[in-house]
Amino acid sequence: VPELPEVEIVRRDLGRLYLGARLERLSISGIRTVRRHAPELLSRLEGQILVDVGRHGKYLLLRWGDGEVLVMHLRMSGQLLAAEAGAPSMVHTHAVFSFETAGELHFVDPRTFGELFVAGGAAEEGPRTARDGACPSNGALARPAELAHLGPDALEATPAHLAVTLAGRRAPVKSLLVDQRVVAGIGNIYADEICSDARVRPDRAGGSLGRSEVGRLAAATRSVLDAAIVARGSTLGDQQYRDVLGETGLYQLQHKVYGRAGLPCGTCGRPIERARMGAKSAYFCPRCQR
Numbered sequence: 025v026p027e028l029p030e031v032e033i034v035r036r037d038l039g040r041l042y043l044g045a046r047l048e049r050l051s052i053s054g055i056r057t058v059r060r061h062a063p064e065l066l067s068r069l070e071g072q073i074l075v076d077v078g079r080h081g082k083y084l085l086l087r088w089g090d091g092e093v094l095v096m097h098l099r100m101s102g103q104l105l106a107a108e109a110g111a112p113s114m115v116h117t118h119a120v121f122s123f124e125t126a127g128e129l130h131f132v133d134p135r136t137f138g139e140l141f142v143a144g145g146a147a148e149e150g151p152r153t154a155r156d157g158a159c160p161s162n163g164a165l166a167r168p169a170e171l172a173h174l175g176p177d178a179l180e181a182t183p184a185h186l187a188v189t190l191a192g193r194r195a196p197v198k199s200l201l202v203d204q205r206v207v208a209g210i211g212n213i214y215a216d217e218i219c220s221d222a223r224v225r226p227d228r229a230g231g232s233l234g235r236s237e238v239g240r241l242a243a244a245t246r247s248v249l250d251a252a253i254v255a256r257g258s259t260l261g262d263q264q265y266r267d268v269l270g271e272t273g274l275y276q277l278q279h280k281v282y283g284r285a286g287l288p289c290g291t292c293g294r295p296i297e298r299a300r301m302g303a304k305s306a307y308f309c310p311r312c313q314r
């Protein structure tokens with residue numbers, strides 16, 4: 025399941041490959057992929073130039089010449105893959121973007137939880153940050169109303185925000201980190217890795233964390249996500265996650281706890297444990313994490 029680092033890599037790839045290109049045709053074959061509105065609504069993007077690629081949490085925000093924003097979420101198994109013009113579609117391809125000079129972009133999604141929709145009303149332009157041609161700035165877009173329920177992007181969340189949202193909460197730290205209303209972009213893998221880096225047990229009540237622990241959690245959120253972006257994300261054994269050119273990520277080689285139950289902790293040698301948390305589980309080192 026792609027989380028913030030994987031979606032950020034896709035965002036950068038899309039910017040590099042398609043920014044400034046004109047969309048010639050958009051073919052939708054997956055009705056479930058466009059389930060929020062009539063698929064015909066997407067045809068209004070045809071003829072427009074892709075002018076910005078943003079991201080909020082796990083959502084991609086593609087802004088077009090006339091100000092419309094196409095929102096994409098990969099969910100469980102969605103992939104965005106570059107293809108040559110006229111290339112045959114893989115099985116489970118639900119949308120094909122044909123650009124005038126930049127080839128095609130295929131939305132492939134075996135489990136069909138992923139989705140595309142045009143944001144209602146043109147989003148206003150937010151403050152611009154420095155950008156380079158190869159990698160358009162993130163945060164350049166105001167958030168569409170459909171994403172108003174999300175907390176701040178996990179890379180922008182301040183220690184103060186984390187302190188306020190954890191205060192008094194009985195829910196486990198991990199459950200709060202993966203709650204997109206608290207911070208947007210963290211899922212199962214990175215929540216465990218962040219707790220490991222912060223030396224905090226993922227099953228502790230959010231409200232039980234002291235000030236220095238919250239500070240460590242905020243710092244770990246930043247450093248783990250940044251390191252995962254540098255390593256181009258995590259591709260697990262299911263080989264599900266691919267970047268836009270079909271390449272796998274490498275951050276799975278740096279996982280300290282996720283999926284490592286019974287294996288020795290890299291710091292103290294104790295076996296990593298797996299805690300049950302309702303329907304989910306969390307991996308942690310019982311000695312290094314308190």
Ligand SMILES: [Zn+2]
Nearest residue numbers: 289292309312
């Ligand atoms: Zn340890």
